[in-house]
Amino acid sequence: MLLDEEIVRLVGMNKKALMLLGEPDRVIHFKLRRHLPPGYEVVHVYVVYHNAARGPPCKGGIRMSSHVTLEETIQLAEIMTYKSALMDLPFGGGKAAIVANSGLSPQAKEVLMGGFAHEIRYELISGNYVPAPDLGTSPREMAVIFGETHVRESVTGKPVGIGGLPGREEATGYGVSVIAERAAREFLDMEISDTTIGVQGFGNVGSWACTFLAEKGAKILAVTDRGGGTMHREGIDVEGLEKYAKEYGSVDGYGGEHLSNRELLGLDVDILIPAAIGGVITGENAGDVKAKLIIEGANAPTTREADEILAKKGVILVPDILANAGGVVASYDEWRKGKSGTRTKRVETYATIKETLLDVFEEVLNYSPKEKVSLRKAALALAATRLLDTMEGRGWI
Ligand code: NAD
Numbered sequence: 001m002l003l004d005e006e007i008v009r010l011v012g013m014n015k016k017a018l019m020l021l022g023e024p025d026r027v028i029h030f031k032l033r034r035h036l037p038p039g040y041e042v043v044h045v046y047v048v049y050h051n052a053a054r055g056p057p058c059k060g061g062i063r064m065s066s067h068v069t070l071e072e073t074i075q076l077a078e079i080m081t082y083k084s085a086l087m088d089l090p091f092g093g094g095k096a097a098i099v100a101n102s103g104l105s106p107q108a109k110e111v112l113m114g115g116f117a118h119e120i121r122y123e124l125i126s127g128n129y130v131p132a133p134d135l136g137t138s139p140r141e142m143a144v145i146f147g148e149t150h151v152r153e154s155v156t157g158k159p160v161g162i163g164g165l166p167g168r169e170e171a172t173g174y175g176v177s178v179i180a181e182r183a184a185r186e187f188l189d190m191e192i193s194d195t196t197i198g199v200q201g202f203g204n205v206g207s208w209a210c211t212f213l214a215e216k217g218a219k220i221l222a223v224t225d226r227g228g229g230t231m232h233r234e235g236i237d238v239e240g241l242e243k244y245a246k247e248y249g250s251v252d253g254y255g256g257e258h259l260s261n262r263e264l265l266g267l268d269v270d271i272l273i274p275a276a277i278g279g280v281i282t283g284e285n286a287g288d289v290k291a292k293l294i295i296e297g298a299n300a301p302t303t304r305e306a307d308e309i310l311a312k313k314g315v316i317l318v319p320d321i322l323a324n325a326g327g328v329v330a331s332y333d334e335w336r337k338g339k340s341g342t343r344t345k346r347v348e349t350y351a352t353i354k355e356t357l358l359d360v361f362e363e364v365l366n367y368s369p370k371e372k373v374s375l376r377k378a379a380l381a382l383a384a385t386r387l388l389d390t391m392e393g394r395g396w397i
Helices: 003-009 015-022 068-087 106-119 121-125 138-150 170-188 202-215 238-248 261-265 305-315 326-340 346-371 375-394
Strands: 026-032 043-051 062-064 094-098 196-200 219-223 230-231 269-275 293-295 316-318
Touching: 003 375, 015 346, 026 068, 026 106, 043 068, 043 106, 043 346, 062 106, 062 316, 068 094, 068 375, 094 106, 094 121, 106 121, 106 138, 121 138, 170 202, 170 269, 170 293, 170 316, 170 326, 196 202, 202 238, 219 238, 219 261, 219 293, 230 261, 261 269, 305 316, 316 375, 326 346, 346 375
Parallel strands: 062 094, 196 219, 196 269, 269 293, 293 316
Antiparallel strands: 026 043, 043 094, 219 230
Protein backbone atom coordinates (compact mmCIF):
# COMPACT_ATOMS: atom_id res chain seq x y z
CA MET A 1 0.00 0.00 0.00
CA LEU A 2 1.29 3.45 -0.94
CA LEU A 3 -0.07 5.15 2.16
CA ASP A 4 1.94 4.66 5.33
CA GLU A 5 0.89 5.15 8.93
CA GLU A 6 2.00 8.78 8.98
CA ILE A 7 -0.19 9.68 5.99
CA VAL A 8 -3.14 7.70 7.35
CA ARG A 9 -2.86 9.66 10.59
CA LEU A 10 -2.39 13.00 8.83
CA VAL A 11 -5.54 12.67 6.74
CA GLY A 12 -7.59 10.97 9.48
CA MET A 13 -8.50 7.91 7.45
CA ASN A 14 -10.95 5.50 9.05
CA LYS A 15 -10.81 1.68 8.91
CA LYS A 16 -13.37 1.35 6.14
CA ALA A 17 -11.53 3.77 3.87
CA LEU A 18 -8.27 1.98 4.63
CA MET A 19 -9.84 -1.33 3.76
CA LEU A 20 -11.21 0.06 0.46
CA LEU A 21 -7.88 1.59 -0.51
CA GLY A 22 -5.83 -1.34 0.78
CA GLU A 23 -6.84 -3.73 -1.97
CA PRO A 24 -7.94 -3.42 -5.60
CA ASP A 25 -11.64 -3.05 -6.40
CA ARG A 26 -11.36 -5.53 -9.22
CA VAL A 27 -8.79 -7.75 -10.92
CA ILE A 28 -9.39 -9.30 -14.32
CA HIS A 29 -6.97 -11.98 -15.48
CA PHE A 30 -7.27 -13.76 -18.80
CA LYS A 31 -5.11 -15.51 -21.36
CA LEU A 32 -4.76 -14.74 -25.04
CA ARG A 33 -4.43 -18.04 -26.86
CA ARG A 34 -4.99 -17.23 -30.51
CA HIS A 35 -3.19 -15.12 -33.09
CA LEU A 36 -0.01 -14.88 -31.04
CA PRO A 37 3.45 -13.85 -32.23
CA PRO A 38 5.89 -16.67 -33.04
CA GLY A 39 7.24 -18.35 -29.92
CA TYR A 40 4.19 -17.61 -27.76
CA GLU A 41 1.68 -20.30 -26.79
CA VAL A 42 -0.22 -18.14 -24.37
CA VAL A 43 -0.07 -14.51 -23.23
CA HIS A 44 -1.31 -13.49 -19.79
CA VAL A 45 -3.22 -10.25 -19.41
CA TYR A 46 -4.15 -8.35 -16.25
CA VAL A 47 -6.60 -5.47 -15.96
CA VAL A 48 -6.78 -3.91 -12.50
CA TYR A 49 -9.18 -1.32 -11.12
CA HIS A 50 -7.57 -0.24 -7.90
CA ASN A 51 -10.19 2.22 -6.72
CA ALA A 52 -13.12 3.56 -8.71
CA ALA A 53 -14.33 6.15 -6.19
CA ARG A 54 -13.64 8.98 -8.65
CA GLY A 55 -14.80 6.94 -11.64
CA PRO A 56 -15.75 5.18 -13.73
CA PRO A 57 -13.72 5.26 -15.77
CA CYS A 58 -10.70 3.76 -14.15
CA LYS A 59 -7.81 5.32 -16.00
CA GLY A 60 -4.32 3.99 -16.58
CA GLY A 61 -2.01 2.82 -19.31
CA ILE A 62 -1.36 -0.57 -20.82
CA ARG A 63 2.08 -1.95 -20.07
CA MET A 64 3.59 -4.51 -22.39
CA SER A 65 6.58 -6.25 -20.85
CA SER A 66 7.84 -9.81 -20.37
CA HIS A 67 8.61 -8.95 -16.75
CA VAL A 68 5.36 -7.34 -15.63
CA THR A 69 3.49 -9.18 -12.87
CA LEU A 70 0.02 -8.97 -11.36
CA GLU A 71 1.53 -7.50 -8.20
CA GLU A 72 3.20 -4.73 -10.20
CA THR A 73 0.01 -4.05 -12.16
CA ILE A 74 -1.86 -3.60 -8.87
CA GLN A 75 0.85 -1.23 -7.65
CA LEU A 76 0.66 0.77 -10.88
CA ALA A 77 -3.15 0.96 -10.69
CA GLU A 78 -2.83 2.19 -7.12
CA ILE A 79 -0.45 4.92 -8.26
CA MET A 80 -3.09 5.98 -10.81
CA THR A 81 -5.75 6.25 -8.07
CA TYR A 82 -3.63 8.82 -6.22
CA LYS A 83 -2.33 10.55 -9.35
CA SER A 84 -5.82 11.23 -10.71
CA ALA A 85 -7.04 12.33 -7.28
CA LEU A 86 -4.05 14.63 -6.83
CA MET A 87 -4.80 16.23 -10.21
CA ASP A 88 -8.47 16.41 -9.13
CA LEU A 89 -9.65 14.45 -12.17
CA PRO A 90 -12.88 12.40 -12.19
CA PHE A 91 -11.00 9.16 -12.79
CA GLY A 92 -10.47 6.04 -10.72
CA GLY A 93 -7.12 4.27 -10.83
CA GLY A 94 -6.60 1.48 -13.32
CA LYS A 95 -3.85 -0.31 -15.20
CA ALA A 96 -3.49 -3.15 -17.68
CA ALA A 97 -0.56 -5.41 -18.40
CA ILE A 98 0.16 -7.68 -21.32
CA VAL A 99 2.93 -10.11 -20.44
CA ALA A 100 4.88 -10.08 -23.69
CA ASN A 101 8.14 -8.63 -24.96
CA SER A 102 8.01 -4.84 -25.28
CA GLY A 103 10.41 -5.12 -28.22
CA LEU A 104 7.96 -7.06 -30.43
CA SER A 105 7.37 -5.69 -33.93
CA PRO A 106 4.46 -3.25 -34.39
CA GLN A 107 2.69 -5.96 -36.40
CA ALA A 108 3.01 -8.51 -33.57
CA LYS A 109 1.84 -5.90 -31.04
CA GLU A 110 -1.13 -5.11 -33.24
CA VAL A 111 -2.24 -8.74 -33.13
CA LEU A 112 -1.89 -8.88 -29.34
CA MET A 113 -3.71 -5.59 -28.86
CA GLY A 114 -6.53 -6.77 -31.12
CA GLY A 115 -6.97 -9.85 -28.91
CA PHE A 116 -6.74 -7.76 -25.75
CA ALA A 117 -9.33 -5.22 -26.90
CA HIS A 118 -11.67 -7.92 -28.11
CA GLU A 119 -11.56 -9.81 -24.81
CA ILE A 120 -12.35 -6.75 -22.68
CA ARG A 121 -14.55 -4.96 -25.22
CA TYR A 122 -17.46 -4.60 -22.78
CA GLU A 123 -15.23 -2.95 -20.20
CA LEU A 124 -13.99 -0.56 -22.87
CA ILE A 125 -17.32 0.24 -24.51
CA SER A 126 -19.11 0.69 -21.20
CA GLY A 127 -16.44 3.22 -20.19
CA ASN A 128 -15.35 1.21 -17.15
CA TYR A 129 -11.73 1.23 -18.23
CA VAL A 130 -10.11 3.85 -20.46
CA PRO A 131 -6.56 2.84 -21.38
CA ALA A 132 -3.62 4.89 -22.65
CA PRO A 133 -0.03 4.09 -23.63
CA ASP A 134 2.51 2.97 -21.04
CA LEU A 135 5.84 1.15 -21.20
CA GLY A 136 5.93 -0.88 -24.42
CA THR A 137 2.78 0.60 -26.00
CA SER A 138 2.23 3.68 -28.15
CA PRO A 139 -0.48 5.58 -30.09
CA ARG A 140 -0.42 2.86 -32.73
CA GLU A 141 -1.61 0.26 -30.20
CA MET A 142 -4.26 2.69 -28.95
CA ALA A 143 -5.51 2.95 -32.54
CA VAL A 144 -6.09 -0.82 -32.50
CA ILE A 145 -8.34 -0.39 -29.46
CA PHE A 146 -10.34 2.33 -31.21
CA GLY A 147 -10.57 -0.02 -34.19
CA GLU A 148 -12.31 -2.52 -31.92
CA THR A 149 -14.62 -0.18 -29.97
CA HIS A 150 -15.35 2.55 -32.54
CA VAL A 151 -15.86 4.82 -29.53
CA ARG A 152 -13.50 7.79 -29.42
CA GLU A 153 -13.58 8.27 -25.65
CA SER A 154 -12.87 4.58 -25.00
CA VAL A 155 -9.11 5.13 -25.24
CA THR A 156 -6.69 8.05 -24.98
CA GLY A 157 -3.26 8.57 -26.47
CA LYS A 158 -4.68 7.78 -29.93
CA PRO A 159 -3.18 9.17 -33.13
CA VAL A 160 -4.52 12.67 -33.77
CA GLY A 161 -6.31 11.66 -36.99
CA ILE A 162 -8.75 9.44 -35.08
CA GLY A 163 -9.54 11.84 -32.27
CA GLY A 164 -6.23 11.91 -30.43
CA LEU A 165 -5.26 15.11 -28.67
CA PRO A 166 -2.54 17.23 -30.27
CA GLY A 167 0.19 17.27 -27.61
CA ARG A 168 -0.89 14.06 -25.84
CA GLU A 169 2.05 12.09 -27.16
CA GLU A 170 4.59 14.42 -25.56
CA ALA A 171 2.38 15.36 -22.59
CA THR A 172 4.16 13.34 -19.90
CA GLY A 173 7.65 14.42 -20.96
CA TYR A 174 6.47 18.02 -21.27
CA GLY A 175 5.06 17.87 -17.73
CA VAL A 176 8.31 16.42 -16.43
CA SER A 177 10.19 19.36 -17.97
CA VAL A 178 7.77 21.91 -16.45
CA ILE A 179 8.19 20.37 -12.99
CA ALA A 180 11.97 20.09 -13.38
CA GLU A 181 12.19 23.79 -14.25
CA ARG A 182 10.03 24.86 -11.32
CA ALA A 183 11.73 22.51 -8.85
CA ALA A 184 15.23 23.63 -9.93
CA ARG A 185 14.28 27.22 -9.13
CA GLU A 186 12.68 26.26 -5.82
CA PHE A 187 15.16 23.75 -4.45
CA LEU A 188 18.45 24.38 -6.25
CA ASP A 189 18.04 28.12 -6.69
CA MET A 190 19.02 27.56 -10.31
CA GLU A 191 17.51 28.36 -13.68
CA ILE A 192 16.95 25.18 -15.67
CA SER A 193 19.29 26.55 -18.38
CA ASP A 194 22.17 26.32 -15.87
CA THR A 195 21.55 22.72 -14.86
CA THR A 196 23.06 19.40 -15.91
CA ILE A 197 20.71 16.44 -16.23
CA GLY A 198 20.94 12.66 -16.46
CA VAL A 199 17.97 10.71 -17.85
CA GLN A 200 17.23 7.00 -17.63
CA GLY A 201 14.91 5.85 -20.42
CA PHE A 202 14.61 7.30 -23.91
CA GLY A 203 11.12 6.11 -24.80
CA ASN A 204 8.05 8.30 -24.80
CA VAL A 205 8.64 10.01 -21.45
CA GLY A 206 12.44 10.19 -21.46
CA SER A 207 12.89 11.38 -25.03
CA TRP A 208 10.25 14.12 -24.79
CA ALA A 209 11.55 15.24 -21.40
CA CYS A 210 15.03 15.54 -22.97
CA THR A 211 13.63 17.47 -25.93
CA PHE A 212 11.80 20.04 -23.82
CA LEU A 213 14.59 20.38 -21.26
CA ALA A 214 17.20 20.87 -23.99
CA GLU A 215 14.90 23.48 -25.56
CA LYS A 216 14.88 25.27 -22.22
CA GLY A 217 18.68 25.31 -22.37
CA ALA A 218 19.49 22.51 -19.89
CA LYS A 219 22.55 20.39 -20.56
CA ILE A 220 21.50 16.76 -21.01
CA LEU A 221 24.72 15.16 -19.89
CA ALA A 222 23.80 11.48 -20.17
CA VAL A 223 20.99 9.20 -21.30
CA THR A 224 20.61 5.45 -20.82
CA ASP A 225 18.05 2.88 -21.92
CA ARG A 226 17.61 -0.89 -21.94
CA GLY A 227 20.68 -1.27 -24.20
CA GLY A 228 23.12 0.91 -22.24
CA GLY A 229 23.96 4.58 -22.35
CA THR A 230 25.88 7.55 -23.62
CA MET A 231 27.47 10.57 -21.97
CA HIS A 232 28.60 13.77 -23.68
CA ARG A 233 30.34 16.23 -21.38
CA GLU A 234 29.45 19.15 -23.67
CA GLY A 235 25.77 18.09 -23.63
CA ILE A 236 23.85 15.69 -25.86
CA ASP A 237 22.35 16.76 -29.17
CA VAL A 238 18.88 15.35 -28.41
CA GLU A 239 17.62 15.50 -32.01
CA GLY A 240 20.68 13.56 -33.17
CA LEU A 241 20.19 11.03 -30.39
CA GLU A 242 16.59 10.49 -31.43
CA LYS A 243 17.57 9.73 -35.01
CA TYR A 244 20.28 7.39 -33.77
CA ALA A 245 18.01 5.55 -31.30
CA LYS A 246 15.35 5.12 -33.98
CA GLU A 247 17.88 3.60 -36.36
CA TYR A 248 19.79 1.38 -33.89
CA GLY A 249 17.08 0.64 -31.32
CA SER A 250 19.07 2.07 -28.40
CA VAL A 251 20.95 5.19 -27.32
CA ASP A 252 23.98 3.03 -26.60
CA GLY A 253 26.90 3.77 -28.88
CA TYR A 254 25.87 7.34 -29.74
CA GLY A 255 29.42 8.66 -29.52
CA GLY A 256 30.71 10.27 -26.34
CA GLU A 257 31.50 7.98 -23.44
CA HIS A 258 29.72 4.70 -22.75
CA LEU A 259 27.71 4.67 -19.54
CA SER A 260 25.77 1.91 -17.76
CA ASN A 261 22.41 2.38 -16.03
CA ARG A 262 24.09 1.91 -12.68
CA GLU A 263 26.67 4.59 -13.50
CA LEU A 264 23.93 6.98 -14.60
CA LEU A 265 22.21 6.79 -11.21
CA GLY A 266 25.45 7.81 -9.50
CA LEU A 267 26.38 10.52 -12.01
CA ASP A 268 27.39 13.95 -10.76
CA VAL A 269 24.50 15.98 -12.23
CA ASP A 270 22.14 18.57 -10.78
CA ILE A 271 19.00 16.68 -11.74
CA LEU A 272 18.39 12.96 -12.20
CA ILE A 273 15.30 11.83 -14.11
CA PRO A 274 14.47 8.13 -13.93
CA ALA A 275 12.03 7.71 -16.84
CA ALA A 276 12.12 3.99 -17.64
CA ILE A 277 11.04 1.24 -15.27
CA GLY A 278 10.13 0.91 -11.59
CA GLY A 279 12.38 0.03 -8.65
CA VAL A 280 15.68 1.28 -10.06
CA ILE A 281 16.77 3.51 -7.17
CA THR A 282 17.07 1.08 -4.28
CA GLY A 283 18.52 0.76 -0.81
CA GLU A 284 21.60 -0.64 -2.46
CA ASN A 285 22.41 2.25 -4.82
CA ALA A 286 20.64 5.28 -3.27
CA GLY A 287 23.82 6.06 -1.34
CA ASP A 288 25.63 6.58 -4.67
CA VAL A 289 23.22 9.25 -5.94
CA LYS A 290 25.02 12.57 -6.40
CA ALA A 291 22.18 14.55 -7.98
CA LYS A 292 20.57 17.10 -5.67
CA LEU A 293 17.15 16.76 -7.22
CA ILE A 294 15.27 13.73 -8.57
CA ILE A 295 12.23 14.11 -10.79
CA GLU A 296 10.35 10.83 -11.12
CA GLY A 297 9.39 10.53 -14.78
CA ALA A 298 8.75 6.78 -14.40
CA ASN A 299 6.19 5.27 -12.08
CA ALA A 300 7.64 4.01 -8.79
CA PRO A 301 11.33 4.21 -9.77
CA THR A 302 12.36 4.70 -6.12
CA THR A 303 11.85 2.11 -3.39
CA ARG A 304 10.74 3.08 0.11
CA GLU A 305 14.13 2.19 1.52
CA ALA A 306 15.83 4.39 -1.07
CA ASP A 307 13.44 7.25 -0.25
CA GLU A 308 14.67 7.25 3.33
CA ILE A 309 18.34 7.15 2.34
CA LEU A 310 17.87 9.99 -0.14
CA ALA A 311 16.02 12.09 2.43
CA LYS A 312 18.88 11.63 4.91
CA LYS A 313 21.33 12.74 2.21
CA GLY A 314 19.21 15.86 1.59
CA VAL A 315 18.27 14.85 -1.96
CA ILE A 316 14.93 16.41 -2.93
CA LEU A 317 12.58 14.10 -4.80
CA VAL A 318 9.49 15.16 -6.74
CA PRO A 319 7.25 12.08 -6.79
CA ASP A 320 5.77 10.30 -9.79
CA ILE A 321 2.14 11.19 -9.01
CA LEU A 322 3.05 14.84 -9.51
CA ALA A 323 6.03 14.79 -11.87
CA ASN A 324 4.64 12.48 -14.54
CA ALA A 325 0.97 13.48 -14.30
CA GLY A 326 1.08 15.50 -17.55
CA GLY A 327 -0.06 12.40 -19.42
CA VAL A 328 -3.23 11.81 -17.45
CA VAL A 329 -4.06 15.53 -17.42
CA ALA A 330 -3.89 15.54 -21.23
CA SER A 331 -5.79 12.24 -21.35
CA TYR A 332 -8.63 13.86 -19.43
CA ASP A 333 -8.84 16.52 -22.15
CA GLU A 334 -8.75 13.88 -24.88
CA TRP A 335 -11.48 11.87 -23.15
CA ARG A 336 -13.72 14.94 -22.73
CA LYS A 337 -13.15 16.04 -26.28
CA GLY A 338 -13.87 12.54 -27.51
CA LYS A 339 -17.28 12.83 -25.89
CA SER A 340 -18.05 16.36 -27.10
CA GLY A 341 -16.39 16.14 -30.50
CA THR A 342 -14.60 19.47 -30.01
CA ARG A 343 -11.06 20.02 -31.16
CA THR A 344 -8.09 21.63 -29.51
CA LYS A 345 -4.66 22.95 -30.35
CA ARG A 346 -1.30 21.65 -29.16
CA VAL A 347 -0.51 24.93 -27.37
CA GLU A 348 -3.75 24.61 -25.40
CA THR A 349 -2.74 21.11 -24.27
CA TYR A 350 0.63 22.45 -23.12
CA ALA A 351 -1.04 25.34 -21.30
CA THR A 352 -3.46 23.01 -19.49
CA ILE A 353 -0.66 20.70 -18.38
CA LYS A 354 1.53 23.56 -17.20
CA GLU A 355 -1.22 25.30 -15.26
CA THR A 356 -2.50 22.09 -13.63
CA LEU A 357 0.90 20.73 -12.65
CA LEU A 358 2.20 24.05 -11.32
CA ASP A 359 -0.95 24.64 -9.25
CA VAL A 360 -0.64 21.20 -7.66
CA PHE A 361 3.12 21.73 -7.19
CA GLU A 362 2.34 24.83 -5.09
CA GLU A 363 -0.18 22.89 -3.01
CA VAL A 364 2.34 20.13 -2.34
CA LEU A 365 5.03 22.71 -1.64
CA ASN A 366 2.86 24.39 1.00
CA TYR A 367 1.71 21.14 2.60
CA SER A 368 5.14 19.55 2.94
CA PRO A 369 6.79 21.97 5.45
CA LYS A 370 3.50 22.61 7.24
CA GLU A 371 3.19 18.92 8.15
CA LYS A 372 6.96 18.28 8.11
CA VAL A 373 6.70 15.50 5.54
CA SER A 374 8.49 14.76 2.27
CA LEU A 375 7.07 15.93 -1.05
CA ARG A 376 5.96 12.34 -1.76
CA LYS A 377 4.03 12.09 1.49
CA ALA A 378 2.57 15.56 0.98
CA ALA A 379 1.36 14.64 -2.52
CA LEU A 380 -0.11 11.34 -1.32
CA ALA A 381 -1.80 13.00 1.65
CA LEU A 382 -3.41 15.65 -0.56
CA ALA A 383 -4.59 12.96 -2.97
CA ALA A 384 -5.91 10.81 -0.12
CA THR A 385 -7.82 13.79 1.28
CA ARG A 386 -9.56 14.30 -2.07
CA LEU A 387 -10.32 10.56 -2.24
CA LEU A 388 -11.81 10.56 1.23
CA ASP A 389 -14.05 13.51 0.32
CA THR A 390 -15.24 11.66 -2.77
CA MET A 391 -15.87 8.38 -0.95
CA GLU A 392 -17.78 10.23 1.75
CA GLY A 393 -19.80 12.05 -0.90
CA ARG A 394 -20.76 8.70 -2.43
CA GLY A 395 -21.68 7.20 0.91
CA TRP A 396 -18.93 4.62 0.67
CA ILE A 397 -17.40 5.40 4.05
P1 NAD B 1 8.52 3.42 -23.44
O1 NAD B 1 8.27 2.00 -23.68
O2 NAD B 1 8.18 4.40 -24.48
O3 NAD B 1 10.09 3.63 -23.08
C1 NAD B 1 10.71 2.93 -22.07
C2 NAD B 1 12.19 3.26 -22.04
O4 NAD B 1 12.77 2.60 -20.91
C3 NAD B 1 12.97 2.76 -23.26
O5 NAD B 1 13.96 3.72 -23.59
C4 NAD B 1 13.61 1.48 -22.75
O6 NAD B 1 14.80 1.13 -23.44
C5 NAD B 1 13.92 1.86 -21.32
N1 NAD B 1 14.09 0.68 -20.47
C6 NAD B 1 13.32 -0.44 -20.43
N2 NAD B 1 13.84 -1.32 -19.54
C7 NAD B 1 14.94 -0.72 -19.01
C8 NAD B 1 15.91 -1.12 -18.07
N3 NAD B 1 15.83 -2.32 -17.47
N4 NAD B 1 16.91 -0.26 -17.76
C9 NAD B 1 16.98 0.95 -18.35
N5 NAD B 1 16.10 1.39 -19.26
C10 NAD B 1 15.09 0.56 -19.60
O7 NAD B 1 7.79 3.76 -22.04
P2 NAD B 1 7.28 5.18 -21.53
O8 NAD B 1 5.87 5.35 -21.97
O9 NAD B 1 8.29 6.22 -21.84
O10 NAD B 1 7.21 4.92 -19.96
C11 NAD B 1 8.38 5.06 -19.14
C12 NAD B 1 7.96 5.17 -17.69
O11 NAD B 1 7.11 6.31 -17.53
C13 NAD B 1 7.15 3.99 -17.15
O12 NAD B 1 7.47 3.82 -15.79
C14 NAD B 1 5.72 4.46 -17.27
O13 NAD B 1 4.86 3.80 -16.35
C15 NAD B 1 5.89 5.93 -16.92
N6 NAD B 1 4.82 6.80 -17.42
C16 NAD B 1 4.50 6.85 -18.75
C17 NAD B 1 3.49 7.70 -19.20
C18 NAD B 1 3.16 7.86 -20.65
O14 NAD B 1 2.34 8.75 -20.96
N7 NAD B 1 3.73 7.11 -21.56
C19 NAD B 1 2.80 8.49 -18.26
C20 NAD B 1 3.16 8.43 -16.91
C21 NAD B 1 4.18 7.58 -16.51
